[in-house]
Amino acid sequence: MRRVLALLLAINLLIGLWLGLRAESVSEESEFLPASAARLELVSDLPPDVRESRERCAELGPFSNEDLLQELPALNESVWSLGTVVSGEQSLYRVYLGPAADRAGALVMLAEVRQRLEEAGLNIDSYVVAEGVLDNAVSLGLFSNIDNAERVRDQLLQLGYDVQLEPETRRSEVLWLSAKLSDIPEGQLESWRPILAADGAISISENLCETIAHRK
Template structure:
């Protein structure tokens, strides 16, 4: 009888514990502490390292109002976007209107001295043998492309050195040709409207290579 009573008691205790666990709820987490005025909030590392918006990289200064009778100029050429941006940043706060434009250009890369193309590869090689017989060095026969069958006599950065090479070959009876080496490039110009007497040179010191061209203000 006593054993049966103990079993019944244990069963009741287990049922009570199970009911207590089923009704139990975890307490809600405490609210985050209030941030006092003047105290910065937490920022995720990814947010802190995010790059600035594209607009932040543009010219931020606001131009002054356009004068009633402005002077309008085109300044350039600027060879690189970095030079263009620096000039725009320097002049924008002092002009009434400013913008830039990109134009195609040709950039000088040096000079080439050569003998004109022969009628065939065999003729070009014969000319090369004549050069060697007269002690001329540093040449080669071009075998393909737009300059095929010409005899290259050198590439030069300095015009004076190129002229010297050409003259030496001509003195030996060869019809040497000197021509500039160019390639397509881009240039940028700044168009602006400002009050009369505007001195852009004071804002761009050292840029003596820039040109100033009056343009129509319309």
Template sequence: MRWTFILLVLANIGLLAWFMSSGDPAPVRVAPAAQDERAASITLLSEADPASLVDADEAPASPEVSEPPPPSNETASATGGLCTLVGPFELAYQGEDVAQRLQALQLEASLEEIEMQGQMRYWVFLAPLNSSQEAFRKLRELQAAGIDSYVIPKGSLENGISFGIFSEIERAESLKKDLNRRGFAAEFREEPQTYLERWVVLGVSDGGRLEDAVAEGFWDQLQRDYPDVERRQNLCSEIRRGSEE
């Protein structure tokens, strides 16, 4: 019994000495778990926008926006394009001379009579009647009333009665009102006045730009030879030639 007690005391003393010599164990550092930025806030599925539930990594990339290609010469031709006109020429031989100079530069050029827009006019008339016989009966009635008039022989107002064409709209309106008061259903419409001028019309050059085909010195010399001529551009589709009438 005594030896058992002595062995226990010695064992306890040995354990105490071992613990005192080993010291405190070094503390273990625990790194905080990385926090996902997307987990910073919690949103219930019932409260979330369905569009926001798609993962950003799975979202389709935005397509690159590319500039539209510049219009080609075929596109310009399809829309009519611009024609260059040089003129006007009072005498035909002057226009022919300029056309030949441009043709020498391998350009399509020709002297043509072009219909030009003049001053607006106003035509006072009675609407066309069913036949020329009715038109002349109405004419006699108007002339008996002292109203100057004549039967329109052709055109869109054929078999109508004309009371005159005026350059001022006020005069046309005044005559129309006077005829209406006298019991005649007169009306008036705008009639654009046109006239013909000689112009050299140029086609489109191979490069599509007239400035690239004709040097500026050519135009300077042309201006010295023909001081009154000018150069202008117009839509080819809107050029009305005298031969088209």
């Protein structure tokens, strides 16, 4: 029995010695960590002046167009930033002829196709595209329904025209105004509220500036 107790005591002493050496080794390693080593830091542990230093911004929107912006008095572009956000995309289908080599050729083609459409008794809207990749093409309609687009294409094919039908994506965008709260003249937001209230979709909100930086 005495031998068993002596053995247990020896084992306990060895375990205690090993744990003590292990703790000392970890402590020495911690003392020699480089000053640049990353350490976990809680936001709540930051000094108050650091927590309060994060800039806050006012955000106004969405505006469907710039018309209402013209009604806002003293809209200083050095204070307010105007940004855009894509609010949606629509898949459309354009039927067209051309494009012609220049604007004069496009106008001649437009006059000819309008005459042929009238003679055939077809009521199809047509005009010259004034910009973009289809500049100087004659558009014969932009359709949300591909069946309607194909019907117009087939009608022009029967008249002998080399008509094209291509998908086209139209993006709709809305406008937003944002500014640092510290830069906004005193009382300006309050004076704008009655004007903005005319459009029920426009709101005034306050956020951290970095959360709305993507709009600029």
